[in-house]
Amino acid sequence: MQDIKITAKNVQVHYGDTHAIKDVSVDIQDNTVTAFIGPSGCGKSTFLRCLNRMNDTIDICRVDGDIRLDGEDIYDKRVDPVQLRAKVGMVFQKPNPFPKSIYDNIAYGPRIHGLARNKADLDEIVEKSLRRGAIWDEVKDRLHAPGTGLSGGQQQRLCIARAIATEPEVLLMDEPCSALDPIATAQVEELIDELRQNFSVVIVTHSMQQAARVSQKTAFFHLGNLVEYGETDRIFTNPTDPRTESYITGRIG
Amino acid sequence: MSAFWLLVIILALAVLGFVLGRARALASVGGDRRKLHSLPSFYGYNVAMLALVPALLVLCLWVILQPIVIHASVAGAIPETHYESSGQLNLVMSDVARVAEGLDEMVRQNVMTREGIAALDADSTDLRAQLAQVGVALGGEVSPTILSAAQALRARSETGTLALTVVVLIIAAGGFLFALRSSTGDFRARNRVESGVKLLLIGAASLAILTTIGIVLSLVFNTINFFGMFPMTDFLFGTVWSPEGRGGSEHLGILPLLWGTLYISLVALLVAVPIGLFAAIYLAEYAGKTTRAVAKPLLEVLAGIPTIVYGLFALTVVGPMLVGVFGADGLGWMQGARSVMTAGLVMGIMLIPFVSSLSDDIINAVPQTMRDGSYGLGATQSETVRQVVLPAALPGIVGAVLLAASRAIGETMIVVMGAGAAARLDLNPFAAMTTVTAKIVSQLTGDSDFASPEALVAFALGMTLFILTLGLNVLALYIVRKYREQYE
Numbered sequence: 001m002q003d004i005k006i007t008a009k010n011v012q013v014h015y016g017d018t019h020a021i022k023d024v025s026v027d028i029q030d031n032t033v034t035a036f037i038g039p040s041g042c043g044k045s046t047f048l049r050c051l052n053r054m055n056d057t058i059d060i061c062r063v064d065g066d067i068r069l070d071g072e073d074i075y076d077k078r079v080d081p082v083q084l085r086a087k088v089g090m091v092f093q094k095p096n097p098f099p100k101s102i103y104d105n106i107a108y109g110p111r112i113h114g115l116a117r118n119k120a121d122l123d124e125i126v127e128k129s130l131r132r133g134a135i136w137d138e139v140k141d142r143l144h145a146p147g148t149g150l151s152g153g154q155q156q157r158l159c160i161a162r163a164i165a166t167e168p169e170v171l172l173m174d175e176p177c178s179a180l181d182p183i184a185t186a187q188v189e190e191l192i193d194e195l196r197q198n199f200s201v202v203i204v205t206h207s208m209q210q211a212a213r214v215s216q217k218t219a220f221f222h223l224g225n226l227v228e229y230g231e232t233d234r235i236f237t238n239p240t241d242p243r244t245e246s247y248i249t250g251r252i253g
Numbered sequence: 254m255s256a257f258w259l260l261v262i263i264l265a266l267a268v269l270g271f272v273l274g275r276a277r278a279l280a281s282v283g284g285d286r287r288k289l290h291s292l293p294s295f296y297g298y299n300v301a302m303l304a305l306v307p308a309l310l311v312l313c314l315w316v317i318l319q320p321i322v323i324h325a326s327v328a329g330a331i332p333e334t335h336y337e338s339s340g341q342l343n344l345v346m347s348d349v350a351r352v353a354e355g356l357d358e359m360v361r362q363n364v365m366t367r368e369g370i371a372a373l374d375a376d377s378t379d380l381r382a383q384l385a386q387v388g389v390a391l392g393g394e395v396s397p398t399i400l401s402a403a404q405a406l407r408a409r410s411e412t413g414t415l416a417l418t419v420v421v422l423i424i425a426a427g428g429f430l431f432a433l434r435s436s437t438g439d440f441r442a443r444n445r446v447e448s449g450v451k452l453l454l455i456g457a458a459s460l461a462i463l464t465t466i467g468i469v470l471s472l473v474f475n476t477i478n479f480f481g482m483f484p485m486t487d488f489l490f491g492t493v494w495s496p497e498g499r500g501g502s503e504h505l506g507i508l509p510l511l512w513g514t515l516y517i518s519l520v521a522l523l524v525a526v527p528i529g530l531f532a533a534i535y536l537a538e539y540a541g542k543t544t545r546a547v548a549k550p551l552l553e554v555l556a557g558i559p560t561i562v563y564g565l566f567a568l569t570v571v572g573p574m575l576v577g578v579f580g581a582d583g584l585g586w587m588q589g590a591r592s593v594m595t596a597g598l599v600m601g602i603m604l605i606p607f608v609s610s611l612s613d614d615i616i617n618a619v620p621q622t623m624r625d626g627s628y629g630l631g632a633t634q635s636e637t638v639r640q641v642v643l644p645a646a647l648p649g650i651v652g653a654v655l656l657a658a659s660r661a662i663g664e665t666m667i668v669v670m671g672a673g674a675a676a677r678l679d680l681n682p683f684a685a686m687t688t689v690t691a692k693i694v695s696q697l698t699g700d701s702d703f704a705s706p707e708a709l710v711a712f713a714l715g716m717t718l719f720i721l722t723l724g725l726n727v728l729a730l731y732i733v734r735k736y737r738e739q740y741e
Contacts (some may be wrong), residue, residue, distance in 0.1 A: 057628060059542070086631030096622040099645045108640065109630040159626065166630055 005030040005170060005200040006051060011065035013046055013055070020046050022224040024065075028170075028217075033192060033201045035211035035232065038221035039247065044204045047221070048172050049204065052088035053081040069170070089168035093175040095155035097147035097162075102139050105132060105147040105158060110168035125165055133161025134191045153184025160191060171195060172213055173203040177210065189214050208248055212236050220244045256316050259418055263312075263425045267305040270429050274300030274436045282438040292445035295538055303432035307424035312378050314495040315417045323409045324350075327402050334470075335398055345399065348391075352380075352403035353410075355389035358617050370407070373400060472719060475712035482706040488713060494676035496696065496707045505710050507717060509676040513686035517597045517672055518661035520682060524601025525661075526654055529608025536609070537616040538638050550612070556606040560666040567599040567671030579683050587683035589673070596671035596683045607657045615649030616642060648732050655729035659722040665690040689714050 006028040013021035028034050036044035046055070054076065055061040067074050074084055082195045086109075091214055096106050106126045109115075116122035126143070130136040135157040138200060139150070156176060163171060173192070177185040192214050195201055205211050211218055212232060219229040220243075228244045239245045275297035282288040289296075328346050336342045356373075359365045364387060373380065380395045436442070480488070483505060491506020532552060536545055572590025579587040579594075588593075619642050627637040643650070665688075673685030674695065696711040 052629065054625065054629060057625070082631050082633050084631075085629060089631075090625075090629035092622055092625055092629070094622050096620070096626040098623065098626065098641050108632075109626070112632050112636050148513075162626075163630065253644070 003030040004028070005070065007066075007068045007071075008050075009062065009066040011047070011050060011067060012044070013064075014062045015046075015189050016028055020224055021050070024221075024228055024231070025153050026226060028200060028202060030200045031198075032217055033196050033203060033215040034217040034219065035215035036202065036204045036219050036221060037208060037211050037247070038227075040206075043222040043224045044219075044221045045174050045198040046181060048202060048204050051170070051172055052090055054085075054090065056081055059087040061079055086166050087168055088170045088172060089163035090237075091156075091160050091163050091171065091173045093178050095152060095159050095179065097150070097158055099146065099148055100117055101144045102130075102147045102150070102158060103143040105162050105219055106165050109162060113166055115167065117169060129161045129165035130158075132168045132191075132194070133157045134162050134194075135161060136169075151184075153180050153187065156180055156184065156188060157179050157191065160170075164195070167201065170200045170202065173201065175206060178206065185210070208236070220247060222247070255414075256312065256417070259312060259367070259421055261306055263308045263421065266425050266429055267301040270295035270300035270304040270433065274433055275296075277433060278438065278440075278442070279435045280618065281436070289438050290441050291446075293692065295434045295442040295446050296440070298446045299449075300429060300432040300436060302446065303381055303428035304350070304425050305428075306449070307428050311424055312421050313418070315413075317420070318408070319413045323406060323413060325329065326409065328407045331398060332493050335470060348399050349402045349406060351389065352395055353406040354398055355384040355387065355391070356403060356407055358387045358389055359383065360373055360467070368620055371404065371660045373404065387727050396671070416419045469719070472712055472716050475709055476716045477708035479706060481707065488710070492678060494692070496710070505706065507714065509678050510687060510692050511691045511717070512678050513593070513672065513676065514662055514688040514690070515690060516593050516682070516686065517600065517668060518658060520593060520597025521600035521661045521664075522658055524598055525604035525608050525657055526600075529605045529657075530612055530650065532605065532609040533612035533616060533636055538634065538642065546658075549610075549648075552609055553606050555603070556610070558603070560603065560664060561670075563603050564670030565601050566667045567595050567667055569594050571599055572671065575683070586681065589685060591671060591673035591685045592683045593672060593686050596668050597682070600661055600667050603664070603667065604657045604661060607660060608653055611653035611656065612650050615653065618649070619645045648735060652729040652733035655725050655732070659725040659729070662725070663690060663718060663722050665694060669694060689718050693718075 004027045008027075009025045011021055011024045012019070013204075024043075024047060036048060038044050048101075049055045050063055050067060051069075053063075053149060055063055063075065067120070069088065073079070089234065097110065099110070103126055106129050107116075107122055110125050111120060116125055127136065127140075130139060139145075139158075147155065150158060156179070160171075160173075160176070176192075177188050180188065189210065192203065194200055201211060203211075215232045217230070218232040218235040220227045220235065220239075222243050228239060228241045235244065236248055239248065271294075275293045276729060278289060278296035279286065279293050282294075286293055324346065327349065328342060331342070334344055334537075356365075356370050360367060360370065364383065374397075379392050380400065381393075384391060384395075414616065487503075488505055488507055491504060491509065492508050493504040493506050494509045495504045498609075536549055542550060568590065572592070572595045575594055576587055576590050577583065577593065579585075581587075623641055623645060625639055627641045632640070668688045668691045670690065672687060674687050674691065675685045676692065678689050681685065692716050693711045696708055696714075
């Protein structure tokens with residue numbers, strides 16, 4: 001039995017009048033890749049964004065319920081969302097490198113959190129992050145070229161490296177491969193598997209093969225409900241809920 | 254027949270053409286509109302267009318060209334003994350025009366018949382008195398030359414107007430009949446109307462462009478004219494500006510004016526850029542929807558205030574306030590209410606909405622994913638704005654600032670009222686100075702001879718300003734466009 005990293009209990013999310021997440025409870029384990037699958041609009045991305053309070057930036061969004069990171073309520077008034085997001089990093093659907101150099105993109109997080117004592121420290125963090133992001137060899141000769149000049153797959157790995165650089169404990173990935181070709185996807189998936197050594201990874205994906213390949217746990221969302229949650233192998237071979245079975249066999253979705 | 258009635262007639266012809274063309278096309282297919290190539294109204298528009306447009310074009314051109322042609326031919330007939338320079342010829346010709354106008358008036362008031370006018374003789378009648386009776390006052394007696402020229406002018410104008418009427422009516426009728434004859438079921442009326450619409454739009458666009466070219470050409474030629482009378486190097490590099498009356502000025506150096514312009518613009522930008530930019534950041538990143546909906550239009554009201562009102566504000570409020578602090582009673586740096594600081598501060602306030610409104614749009618155009626990326630790494634709002642949003646928006650903001658700068662350089666009223674009229678090269682921001690625009694106003698208003706270098710220098714000043722602001726605008730547009738490509 002592995003440690004539980006995040007516990008969510010009875011989470012409700014409203015966008016204005018829309019009830020987007022209905023009473024979702026889930027435990028996310030440490031050093032595990034957890035996949036959220038489900039048809040578009042089922043609330044999996046919304047739920048993911050609850051885990052690092054990214055929904056705070058949307059005015060009309062309201063989150064109720066209890067979400068705990070290492071036993072601490074992240075929606076408590078005393079918790080600073082800025083510190084929380086340093087612990088729970090996020091990678092987005094579309095690669096979004098900042099209009100800065102590759103080096104500055106990676107150094108951004110360490111700089112704002114004061115993780116490096118001096119230039120040498122920072123250089124080391126940048127190199128380590130880029131290596132762990134599996135992109136070091138491609139960019140080591142042009143660290144000061146703009147990050148926007150990279151290809152789509154490289155940009156996404158740069159964004160993953162950027163998220164790793166702040167030393168988060170949990171990494172949230174919102175469809176990180178949807179804009180990538182199969183080769184870049186394979187690289188990113190390989191990377192996710194390696195990241196499991198150090199982080200708890202939560203990934204939202206539309207590709208069932210991808211969920212089966214990279215994750216150990218899978219949660220199936222449908223119309224705002226968490227339908228089924230369990231070991232990935234079991235979900236894909238022997239689902240208990242008929243809706244899960246329909247979805248993974250391609251009959252709904 | 255006057256041009257107005259002619260216009261009414263061809264308009265009526267066009268309306269008639271619309272009705273008849275439509276009816277004829279429908280009749281040609283026995284009333285079944287499905288057999289027509291185009292919708293019935295296209296046939297109507299086609300006839301109306303061909304009746305109206307060519308006739309209208311000829312009418313416009315004729316009305317513009319006729320006075321020029323007749324004027325030239327009459328002027329050519331005046332013996333050279335009556336004038337020495339082209340300026341005097343112009344005076345003679347304005348007398349001729351005035352007499353001709355008076356004669357027209359006499360016919361209208363039935364004081365004299367057309368035949369009577371043709372038979373008029375300057376020696377035997379007191380024309381000046383007669384003209385005065387119908388309300389046309391002349392400066393001197395009418396000489397035989399002027400009278401005969403005026404008679405010729407009248408006669409040719411009458412002939413010209415008659416010819417105009419005939420030609421325009423023929424063209425309108427011709428277009429009408431031609432289009433009406435072709436209004437049958439097979440005729441592709443829609444295609445012709447569509448190309449007509451396209452020509453109309455092209456015409457509108459080229460008119461705007463041609464006007465700009467015309468203005469630039471007039472600036473260029475007058476500037477060349479000025480440099481014919483005044484050495485270019487003295488103008489460009491002279492450090493003294495002191496025009497003297499009519500002709501004979503030795504000091505028409507642009508440098509003090511240019512310095513005043515740039516100094517005041519600099520002060521204005523120092524006020525407008527930080528305030529405008531911070532206001533834009535607040536509106537785009539921090540303000541709620543309702544605050545934004547109220548605050549943004551309010552800020553933009555500033556842009557709608559006429560600059561003369563800002564000038565009043567500078568002169569009556571800001572100037573005296575500054576004098577209270579920096580004047581003789583205070584620090585003693587300031588002589589009077591008018592100074593670089595007064596004009597610069599007020600102009601800065603005027604420019605705030607230009608900077609804030611454009612910057613706000615540009616900051617809003619930065620993709621939300623960029624902000625999400627930064628927040629997702631645990632950055633605060635101000636870190637995100639400073640390190641991600643502003644760098645991404647920077648080229649656009651630079652464009653906004655350059656546009657504001659070209660506004661500042663071209664601004665006139667605030668400067669005339671707030672900065673004074675003394676052309677000087679001085680570093681003290683509390684000294685009165687003047688700008689290029691203010692001097693253009695003062696060189697051309699009042700009693701000035703348009704052929705003297707003192708007046709023509711205004712064109713050279715205008716040309717300088719034009720090149721300066723054009724350069725800034727081109728640079729701003731280039732930067733803004735380069736930035737746009739990044740996200741689209």
